[in-house]
Amino acid sequence: MTDAPKAAAETNAVDAMLPIPKLAAYGMQHVLVMSAGAVAPPLIIGAALNLSAETVAFLINCDLFVTGLAILIQSLGLPGFGVRLPIIMGVSFASVGPMVAMAQDPTIGLPGIFGATIAAGLFGLAMRPFFYRLAAFFPQLVTGTVILIIGVTLLPVGIKWAGGGAAATDFGAPVHLAVAGLVLGVILLVSRYASGFVANVAVLIGLVAGLLVAWPLGLFNLEGLAARPVIELVAPFKFGWPTFHLSAVVAMCIVMMVTLVESTGMFLAVGDIVGKPVDKPTLTRGLMADSLSTLIAGVFNTFPHTSFSQNVGLVNMTRVRSRYVTAASGFIILAVSLFPKLAFVVASIPPAVLGGAGIVIFGMVASAGLKIVGEADLGDRRNQIVVAVSIGLSLIPMAAPNFFSATMPAWTGPILHSGITLGCISAILLNLFLNSDRLGQPAKTHDADGAPTPANAATPGPAALGRAA
Numbered sequence: 338m339t340d341a342p343k344a345a346a347e348t349n350a351v352d353a354m355l356p357i358p359k360l361a362a363y364g365m366q367h368v369l370v371m372s373a374g375a376v377a378p379p380l381i382i383g384a385a386l387n388l389s390a391e392t393v394a395f396l397i398n399c400d401l402f403v404t405g406l407a408i409l410i411q412s413l414g415l416p417g418f419g420v421r422l423p424i425i426m427g428v429s430f431a432s433v434g435p436m437v438a439m440a441q442d443p444t445i446g447l448p449g450i451f452g453a454t455i456a457a458g459l460f461g462l463a464m465r466p467f468f469y470r471l472a473a474f475f476p477q478l479v480t481g482t483v484i485l486i487i488g489v490t491l492l493p494v495g496i497k498w499a500g501g502g503a504a505a506t507d508f509g510a511p512v513h514l515a516v517a518g519l520v521l522g523v524i525l526l527v528s529r530y531a532s533g534f535v536a537n538v539a540v541l542i543g544l545v546a547g548l549l550v551a552w553p554l555g556l557f558n559l560e561g562l563a564a565r566p567v568i569e570l571v572a573p574f575k576f577g578w579p580t581f582h583l584s585a586v587v588a589m590c591i592v593m594m595v596t597l598v599e600s601t602g603m604f605l606a607v608g609d610i611v612g613k614p615v616d617k618p619t620l621t622r623g624l625m626a627d628s629l630s631t632l633i634a635g636v637f638n639t640f641p642h643t644s645f646s647q648n649v650g651l652v653n654m655t656r657v658r659s660r661y662v663t664a665a666s667g668f669i670i671l672a673v674s675l676f677p678k679l680a681f682v683v684a685s686i687p688p689a690v691l692g693g694a695g696i697v698i699f700g701m702v703a704s705a706g707l708k709i710v711g712e713a714d715l716g717d718r719r720n721q722i723v724v725a726v727s728i729g730l731s732l733i734p735m736a737a738p739n740f741f742s743a744t745m746p747a748w749t750g751p752i753l754h755s756g757i758t759l760g761c762i763s764a765i766l767l768n769l770f771l772n773s774d775r776l777g778q779p780a781k782t783h784d785a786d787g788a789p790t791p792a793n794a795a796t797p798g799p800a801a802l803g804r805a806a
Contacts, residue, residue, distance in 0.1 A: 380393060402674035
């Protein structure tokens, strides 16, 4: 197949409407993969504020409600909003640290956090005239490096899940490792011996198998399910009118800028994976949807939203590119948010079950990044340095969480304490510094001896993209 028909086929795959049963299965697979990440921020904030179990459960419902809306906005789109790619949304973990700090101030509380979230959403919407410029800083080298960093920094999360979760008192117990190993083994067996639709839902089959084994072992604990109401509608401003505190607003606006940069790399990477490159208008719509989702989040008692990187690996693994699959996930999550019993079940999935799948999925994120980086010129020493140093810096928060705590001000936390953000910004700045003299010029490849040879196509840099229509 020539490049033009192949590109057209991939673009059509993104916009393809699948049969309802397949949409439901693929959509549920995405929901299960993102479930732990979706409910973690409300649990963390609830613990920081010493909230009751009922209040935390309500925060989870609010989180899921806005997550479902945000996914639908990104996947299906509204006029002026939505990247219209298979994107899963959720609460940004870059916001968790600042929100925990806000929670320590009794004058801020939840109304102050929600007020800062609303302000951050408005700030993001006001930045619309500058969104198109962000694409200029993400040539193939940077995009691939960022997605590789996302996979590398997520893998430890999957490993901790496989051990029973970082907070488990019996972390690494044989029962956790056995369940995680079972899930991983089922996924590998289905991927090896099945084909078509069954192979594409290998992760879902593995997760279900893990739950069936975890239940009799006592890991899948549904105690408290009966006490949850059958239906609970999410209401805006449940905790009172939002309040606005300068320090909280500034911190959350910094988080908003960080998440917009992360989302830019994510959108461009997903566009590469599904074969539908993201142009400037599409990028602008995607970032506007991020900002709108954050604004809606503050109104509906939850926290800043952004695209979820772990689901990128699922798209890359299954090769199911349809944006209607993630839209189906959005509808499922909306339904779950209205039925607290379902939300309770999703929130109760054992970490070990998620860990077995996480090792595969997060590894696939890294694999997608390697593929994109491999299409850049890694025979060039400067490009090698961009990749090497960016990955090295991204590992600092994971290897030494307190590395910057003693010397850097608190407002730098969203940047320096996130490996993804630190690595992303490093890749952008290193590429600008090391390749500033050849941005927008035709790329060169290098032979085995390191001698430069002209490439057939130009690699876009900030200068070239800045001039593009």
